[in-house]
Amino acid sequence: MPDTSVAGAVRPLSILIVDDxxxxxxxxxxxxxxxxxxxxxxYEAANGAEAIQVLETQxxxxxxxxxxxxxxxxxxxxxxxxxxGQWPDLVRVIISxxxxxxRREEVSDLHVKCYVEKPFxxxxxxxxxxxxxxxxx
Amino acid sequence: MSSQILPLLDSSDVLAGALTDVAExxxxxxxxxxxxxxxxxxxxxESTWLCAEVGFRGEHDGVMRCALPADVAQECFAAxxxxxxxxxGDAPIFDMVGELANMICGTWLTRTYPDQVYNLSHxxxxxxxxxxxxxxxxxxxxxxxxxxxxxxxxxxxxxx
Numbered sequence: 001m002p003d004t005s006v007a008g009a010v011r012p013l014s015i016l017i018v019d020d021x022x023x024x025x026x027x028x029x030x031x032x033x034x035x036x037x038x039x040x041x042x043y044e045a046a047n048g049a050e051a052i053q054v055l056e057t058q059x060x061x062x063x064x065x066x067x068x069x070x071x072x073x074x075x076x077x078x079x080x081x082x083x084x085g086q087w088p089d090l091v092r093v094i095i096s097x098x099x100x101x102x103r104r105e106e107v108s109d110l111h112v113k114c115y116v117e118k119p120f121x122x123x124x125x126x127x128x129x130x131x132x133x134x135x136x137x
Numbered sequence: 138m139s140s141q142i143l144p145l146l147d148s149s150d151v152l153a154g155a156l157t158d159v160a161e162x163x164x165x166x167x168x169x170x171x172x173x174x175x176x177x178x179x180x181x182x183e184s185t186w187l188c189a190e191v192g193f194r195g196e197h198d199g200v201m202r203c204a205l206p207a208d209v210a211q212e213c214f215a216a217x218x219x220x221x222x223x224x225x226g227d228a229p230i231f232d233m234v235g236e237l238a239n240m241i242c243g244t245w246l247t248r249t250y251p252d253q254v255y256n257l258s259h260x261x262x263x264x265x266x267x268x269x270x271x272x273x274x275x276x277x278x279x280x281x282x283x284x285x286x287x288x289x290x291x292x293x294x295x296x297x
Contacts (some may be wrong), residue, residue: 021236023229026218027163068239068257083238097243104256117247118240134278 003098012040014058018051018065018077020097022119028064028095028125035126037133048072052080055087062132067096067103078110091132095120147231148249149278152201152291155244156280159237166285176281177272179288186265187231188239192258193246198296201245203238204271205289207264210234212285227264235260241291 015032017025025044032039045051045056049072051065063081067074074094081087092112096103099117107115114128153170160166169177185207194202205213207230214225214233238260246255271290275281279292 021232021239023214023217023233024236030219068243068259070259071180073256096253097240097257099243099247100251100254102252106254118243119159121162 005011009070012038013061013129014040014043015062016043016045016054016058016060016096018045018048018063018069018074020046020066020069021044024066031122031125034122035129037126037129039129046071048077048080051077055081055090058119060087060090062091062093062129064093064095067094067098075107075110078107078112082110093128093132146194149280150175152241152293153250153280153282155248156246156282156289156291158222159240159241161286163240164213166213166216168289169283169286171281171283171288173275173281174287176290180270180272180290181285183270183288185219185267186240186269186271187234187297188265188271189234189260189262190240191235191242191260193242193255193260194296195246196250196253200294201238201242201291202294202295203234203289203291204265205234209284209285209287209289210228213237231262238262244252247248252273281289 017028019025029042043054043060045054047069054060065077074096078092082092082124092117094107094112095116096120097118100105104115116124116128142234157168160168183206186204187207187210188202190200190202198267210230211225214230239257242257275290275292279290282289
């Protein structure tokens, strides 16, 4: 888990949203802003390859990624993160329309903290962020 | 891999359910199924349509298409982002319609084949020519419905 606490104060979560739909990224960003948790910088990427570039240059606490994306899928992104081993504390959350048992099994060894199925109600995202923040304290 | 989509057509009720859930959760909109004759009548009153196509590959390969009037898409856009009902350009509207189609397709496949992995293509969205309507493309098991009292259609086709 990221170090989100300093002497009792909760450090804002820096998050990266990866989805090939700009509207979905905007929606997730908006819902995250509505949650009662401290959100710091919010970065966006349209596919896994762009996400890797952000991870290489920014400090990210939590990654929210779609699965089906062009260039590099979410599964490929998570595998690349595993392969590199550079971000062991990065919290990984999948937000995808594909909630099949087969897909969940496919990513079961990729240290995914939470799997959110689209479409989701805003409170689901709020609960995920609250859990991430609480776990980091 | 198989290009046969015939077995998928039997899951049109699940497809309708996916549309309902996506509309309620993402757009705070209501969906009502429509009989074919009434649906055709409603479509006759619409002028400009948007049509989204999402390809899926897995045990069965095919495409799911979703058509809705352009001004309904504009209303959905505001609901999707929870913002003011302002006119938006084609790019964000097409993006949102594509994402809706993607969510409907993904939800439908997950519920129909929970033990199989399907890969979806990036949605392709187009503004259809004047005079176009979806009725001619809808088979017996297509989804005919209204979204906040305006027509929306979903149908499956073999991969081209």
